Amino acid sequence: MTLCPAITLTDDPPLPDVARLCLSAGRHLLQTGANGRMVHEAVIEIARALGCDSAEVFCQHAAILITIQRGSDSFMQMSKAAEHGVNLRRTQAVRQIISDLVGGKLDCAAAQAAIDCVQETTPSYPVWFVCLATGLACAAFGRLLGADWPSFIPIVLGSAGGQWLRHLLLHRRHNIFVVAGIISFVSATAAGLGARLCGSTHAPIATIAAVLLLVPGVAVLNAQVDILQGKPNLAAARALRVLYLLMFMALGLVLAQTLILPH
Amino acid sequence: MNPDILHILHQAFFGGIAAAGFAILFNCHPRMLPLCFGAGVLALAVRTIGQELGGSLAVASFFAALLLAICNRLSRDTSAARRSVLAVVGVIPMIPGSLAAKVFMSVFAFLRSGQSQGIEATVATWDNLLMLIFTLAAIGTGLALPSLMVVAKVAEEA
Numbered sequence: 001m002t003l004c005p006a007i008t009l010t011d012d013p014p015l016p017d018v019a020r021l022c023l024s025a026g027r028h029l030l031q032t033g034a035n036g037r038m039v040h041e042a043v044i045e046i047a048r049a050l051g052c053d054s055a056e057v058f059c060q061h062a063a064i065l066i067t068i069q070r071g072s073d074s075f076m077q078m079s080k081a082a083e084h085g086v087n088l089r090r091t092q093a094v095r096q097i098i099s100d101l102v103g104g105k106l107d108c109a110a111a112q113a114a115i116d117c118v119q120e121t122t123p124s125y126p127v128w129f130v131c132l133a134t135g136l137a138c139a140a141f142g143r144l145l146g147a148d149w150p151s152f153i154p155i156v157l158g159s160a161g162g163q164w165l166r167h168l169l170l171h172r173r174h175n176i177f178v179v180a181g182i183i184s185f186v187s188a189t190a191a192g193l194g195a196r197l198c199g200s201t202h203a204p205i206a207t208i209a210a211v212l213l214l215v216p217g218v219a220v221l222n223a224q225v226d227i228l229q230g231k232p233n234l235a236a237a238r239a240l241r242v243l244y245l246l247m248f249m250a251l252g253l254v255l256a257q258t259l260i261l262p263h
Numbered sequence: 264m265n266p267d268i269l270h271i272l273h274q275a276f277f278g279g280i281a282a283a284g285f286a287i288l289f290n291c292h293p294r295m296l297p298l299c300f301g302a303g304v305l306a307l308a309v310r311t312i313g314q315e316l317g318g319s320l321a322v323a324s325f326f327a328a329l330l331l332a333i334c335n336r337l338s339r340d341t342s343a344a345r346r347s348v349l350a351v352v353g354v355i356p357m358i359p360g361s362l363a364a365k366v367f368m369s370v371f372a373f374l375r376s377g378q379s380q381g382i383e384a385t386v387a388t389w390d391n392l393l394m395l396i397f398t399l400a401a402i403g404t405g406l407a408l409p410s411l412m413v414v415a416k417v418a419e420e421a
Contacts, residue, residue, distance in 0.1 A: 038347070086289040087290045088286075088291045088352075089290045089291065089292055090290070092292065124290050125287055125290065129287065130287055133284040133288060134284060134285075134287075134288050135284075136284045137283075137284025138281075138284075140281040140284065140356075141277075141281050141360070141361070143273070208361045211364065212364075215358055217285070218351060220399060221403055223403075224400065224402075224406075224407065225403060225406070225407045228403065229411070246363050247367055249364065249367075250364050250367030250368055250371065253368065254368050
């Protein structure tokens with residue numbers, strides 16, 4: 001009798017490829033507004049779908065570290081994460097790719113290719129439309145805060161202009177905190193002056209409402225969800241950035257109010 | 264019509280506008296915009312009713328966020344991604360951004376004028392700060408509570 005060594009034939013992709021896919025998906029999710037738990041779940045789903053026995057994830061604000069294991073082999077890799085933003089359609093697109101991978105519609109290489117070009121393939125609204133929507137949202141905030149009707153259009157214009165400026169400055173990769181301070185000053189000045197010219201008696205509220213586009217609401221929520229779900233490091237980093245963003249926003253606002261509002 | 268109902272309708276409508284506007288800023292899918300508007304309307308309506316009934320901003324915001332999160336959990340839409348989008352966009356109009364701005368502005372004013380600002384202004388700053396912290400915590404807890412009650416799928420399998 002001849003004894004043959006046990007040979008395992010498997011279609012599972014190599015661990016470095018699995019790790020690359022896990023990190024790409026996790027990075028995209030983190031950068032488009034997902035909380036830590038969503039990143040963890042995504043990485044674990046991908047690793048299991050591609051035949052790994054276990055996956056460990058350490059998700060930080062600026063980096064993701066994963067360790068995957070299959071049989072006696074294990075692989076560890078880290079990836080840096082870029083600036084966080086919010087892009088819900090891209091988050092959904094990445095999650096759809098993961099669902100297709102888990103459902104067997106995509107293999108590892110196809111999923112990697114889909115994730116690599118998700119930034120280009122995800123549709124987005126025209127800039128003018130986003131600016132208009134942001135302006136209307138801030139004006140609605142103004143109404144919620146008790147601003148009068150004459151200040152409505154100035155708030156729309158001030159915050160729409162601020163959003164356009166943000167789009168311009170962030171595309172040139174300026175520092176987000178400095179950009180927040182500049183936009184806050186410009187939006188508040190435009191809205192406050194406009195409100196006074198339109199005969200509004202609520203110019204101070206108009207200045208505040210016009211800068212609310214800068215409040216990082218999703219980051220605030222994610223920080224809390226992260227801390228409640230046992231990821232205090234990520235939550236603390238998010239909270240600190242929120243604090244600094246709000247501080248720069250308030251600086252611009254105070255400066256604008258000092259210049260344009262009667263004392 | 265009862266003026267309070269008018270106030271609730273006003274707040275709910277503009278809450279919906281704010282939610283839909285931010286949904287566009289966050290590049291939400293166009294098909295979801297009416298749902299985002301509805302989520303904002305629901306959140307602001309519940310919060311305003313809570314405040315009309317005598318609840319504080321934090322308590323009213325907690326129940327509004329909790330109701331929104333429960334509605335999302337119970338929705339027939341099986342896509343978790345869509346549900347989380349709706350929950351997040353719905354509570355965005357309740358984030359007390361103006362309160363945060365006021366707190367920082369008061370702090371800057373305090374740094375500029377020091378103790379001459381007076382005890383009342385200092386107390387008002389602390390009052391705003393505490394209200395801000397508790398309101399944010401209430402919204403976050405209300406939003407996360409339903410998902411914390413359900414055992415996570417990943418943890419279940421582990």
